[in-house]
Amino acid sequence: xxxxxxxxxxxxxxxxxxxxxxxxxxxxxxxxEVTSENMVNKSALLLASNPVHAKVPVLLVAGKPVCESxxxxxxxxxxxxxxxxxxxxxxxxxxxxxRFWAAYVDAKVPACAGKIWLSPAVAPAVEEGKKxxxxxxxxxxxxxxxxxxxxxxxxxxxxxxxxxxxxWFLTYERLAGFSIAEECPVLTAWAARCAKENECVSKSLPxxxxxxxxxxxxxxxxxxE
Amino acid sequence: xxxxxxxxxxxxxxxxxxxxxxxxxxxxxxxxEVTSENMVNKSALLLASNPVHAKVPVLLVAGKPVCESxxxxxxxxxxxxxxxxxxxxxxxxxxxxxRFWAAYVDAKVPACAGKIWLSPAVAPAVEEGKKxxxxxxxxxxxxxxxxxxxxxxxxxxxxxxxxxxxxWFLTYERLAGFSIAEECPVLTAWAARCAKENECVSKSLPxxxxxxxxxxxxxxxxxxE
Numbered sequence: 001x002x003x004x005x006x007x008x009x010x011x012x013x014x015x016x017x018x019x020x021x022x023x024x025x026x027x028x029x030x031x032x033e034v035t036s037e038n039m040v041n042k043s044a045l046l047l048a049s050n051p052v053h054a055k056v057p058v059l060l061v062a063g064k065p066v067c068e069s070x071x072x073x074x075x076x077x078x079x080x081x082x083x084x085x086x087x088x089x090x091x092x093x094x095x096x097x098x099r100f101w102a103a104y105v106d107a108k109v110p111a112c113a114g115k116i117w118l119s120p121a122v123a124p125a126v127e128e129g130k131k132x133x134x135x136x137x138x139x140x141x142x143x144x145x146x147x148x149x150x151x152x153x154x155x156x157x158x159x160x161x162x163x164x165x166x167x168w169f170l171t172y173e174r175l176a177g178f179s180i181a182e183e184c185p186v187l188t189a190w191a192a193r194c195a196k197e198n199e200c201v202s203k204s205l206p207x208x209x210x211x212x213x214x215x216x217x218x219x220x221x222x223x224x225e
Numbered sequence: 226x227x228x229x230x231x232x233x234x235x236x237x238x239x240x241x242x243x244x245x246x247x248x249x250x251x252x253x254x255x256x257x258e259v260t261s262e263n264m265v266n267k268s269a270l271l272l273a274s275n276p277v278h279a280k281v282p283v284l285l286v287a288g289k290p291v292c293e294s295x296x297x298x299x300x301x302x303x304x305x306x307x308x309x310x311x312x313x314x315x316x317x318x319x320x321x322x323x324r325f326w327a328a329y330v331d332a333k334v335p336a337c338a339g340k341i342w343l344s345p346a347v348a349p350a351v352e353e354g355k356k357x358x359x360x361x362x363x364x365x366x367x368x369x370x371x372x373x374x375x376x377x378x379x380x381x382x383x384x385x386x387x388x389x390x391x392x393w394f395l396t397y398e399r400l401a402g403f404s405i406a407e408e409c410p411v412l413t414a415w416a417a418r419c420a421k422e423n424e425c426v427s428k429s430l431p432x433x434x435x436x437x438x439x440x441x442x443x444x445x446x447x448x449x450e
Contacts, residue, residue: 052329052364064318071324078317092303093289099296104277139277 007032008060010046012039013206014214016110016164017069018057022204023160024076028084040221070102073157087157098151101143102161108136109165116176117168117215120224130176134183141186148193155198159190163201166191170208171215232257235271235283237264238431239439241335241389242294243282247429248385249301253309265446295327298382312382323376326368327386333361334390341401342393342440345449355401359408366411373418380423384415388426391416395433396440 009025011018011034025032037046037056049058049065059066059075066075077087088095115129140162144150150158169180169191181188195202219225234250236243236259250257262271262281274283274290284291284300291300302312313320340354365387369375375383394405394416406413420427444450 061318066318066321066325068325068328071321071328074324075317075321078320092300093286093291095303096291096296096300099299100291100293103293103296 006062009034010037010043010049010058010060011035011056012037014167014211015056016168017055019164019204019206020069020160021057021059021072021076023164023198023200024073024087026200026204027087027155027160027198028076028080030076030080030083070099070106070161073102073160077157085154087160089151089156094151098157101140101150101158104139105158105161105165109133109162112136113165113168113172116172117219118222118224121175126176130172130178133172133176134178137180137184137187141184144186144190149190155194155201159194163191163194164205166194167205167208167211168215171212174212175215231287233285234259235262235268235274235285236260236281237262239392239436240281241393242280244389244429244431245294245385246282246284246297246301248389248423248425249298249312251425251429252312252380252385252423253301253305255301255305255308295324295331295386298327298385302382310379312385314376314381319376323382326365326375326383329364330383330386330390334358334387337361338390338393338397341397342444343447343449346400351401355397355403358397358401359403362405362409362412366409369411369415374415380419380426384419388416388419389430391419392430392433392436393440396437399437400440 007025007030009018009021009032011022013019013036022034035043035045037043039056042054046056046058047054049060050067053067055067057067057069057072059072061079066072073087088098112129112132115125115132119125119129149155150162169188172178173180195205216225232250232255234243234246234257236247238244238261247259260268260270262268264281267279271281271283272279274285275292278292280292282292282294282297284297286304291297298312313323337354337357340350341358344350344354374380375387394413397403398405420430441450
């Protein structure tokens with residue numbers, strides 16, 4: 001395998017999970033290749049590297065796979081500890097807070113987002129997903145408060161976990177008929193700040209219109225529209 | 226608060242999540258108090274300490290709360306790094322593997338277990354939960370293979386994440402009509418080994434009959450039997 005001596009990320013360009021890893025690798029200056037996976041026709045390498053979940057992202061390091069995006073972020077912090085700034089703070093209690101909020105994102109955001117983009121247009125689930133999403137985002141706004149980032153002054157673990165959903169906001173808004181900027185101005189400003197102040201974020205995230213087009217294709221594939 | 230200067234665990238004695246924390250604190254020799262929570266009438270302290278999820282376990286350290294069981298295990302490893310053996314290995318790749326399997330347990334076991342114990346006795350969900358549980362346990366058996374523990378020779382992070390479900394096996398078996406020992410002998414032997422070789426496990430887990438009684442009470446409370 002060509003990349004067996006280096007760092008290779010198996011990703012799909014819209015994946016909020018895979019794009020976390022792109023941000024982390026870029027932030028830490030870890031040289032890597034990105035291989036695009038077709039999610040309706042997964043590669044033999046993806047299936048062999050993540051037999052349990054058969055999902056992106058997978059990070060291959062010297063051919064050895066690491067799976068699950070938050071696990072990969074921790075791995076990057078530990079395996080490339082000398083490269084650039086750490087994602088997790090040094091203090092044990094602050095680390096626990098960052099992990100708590102990243103786990104909150106994983107427990108809540110994909111579920112309500114899925115109700116919006118994986119339901120037929122007129123399904124009651126869409127309205128339900130929208131309400132849940134606003135609740136979840138308001139909880140995150142309350143935690144953010146006056147801070148620039150979740151852990152304070154710079155982009156960290158919880159920010160990276162959440163910001164990769166921002167390119168999907170336009171899709172959620174169009175499918176569920178609401179405005180995240182109006183409902184959640186603090187979170188919207190935070191997402192803009194993440195991209196504006198961090199090249200690792202702006203360079204790693206897809207264009208929201210491209211996400212919308214991609215999701216439209218997936219919805220047709222699943223017979224949802 | 227009496228325990229504000231020490232380490233206090235808010236727990237419910239049957240909780241697989243809370244009991245992970247008991248094992249970790251005991252294994253590392255961290256002095257602590259355990260406060261029993263009534264899950265149908267939660268204390269003001271629990272609600273104030275974990276406003277986001279309102280769930281056990283919560284670990285209070287000098288009055289500051291840490292929530293989410295796997296986050297707490299990482300916190301214990303980091304905050305009490307000098308006390309006893311670490312739960313996570315030293316090597317970054319091995320740490321990622323341990324975290325992957327603990328995340329797998331959290332993603333899979335509570336969901337299929339819930340189908341068994343939170344469904345009416347004759348619901349199709351019970352049969353579904355049983356089949357999924359056997360699949361999940363067989364995946365875990367394949368990972369375990371010939372090893373004594375998930376990370377090798379001693380009790381570690383993934384073992385602690387999973388072993389706290391073992392006292393519930395009797396309840397799953399009785400409610401869904403199957404034998405975990407027959408279906409999954411490798412996992413059954415591993416669970417017995419965890420308890421036999423580690424006092425921190427045997428001292429932290431409830432009696433399976435007590436779990437069954439407790440679950441029976443919960444099922445009556447929820448109108449399931």
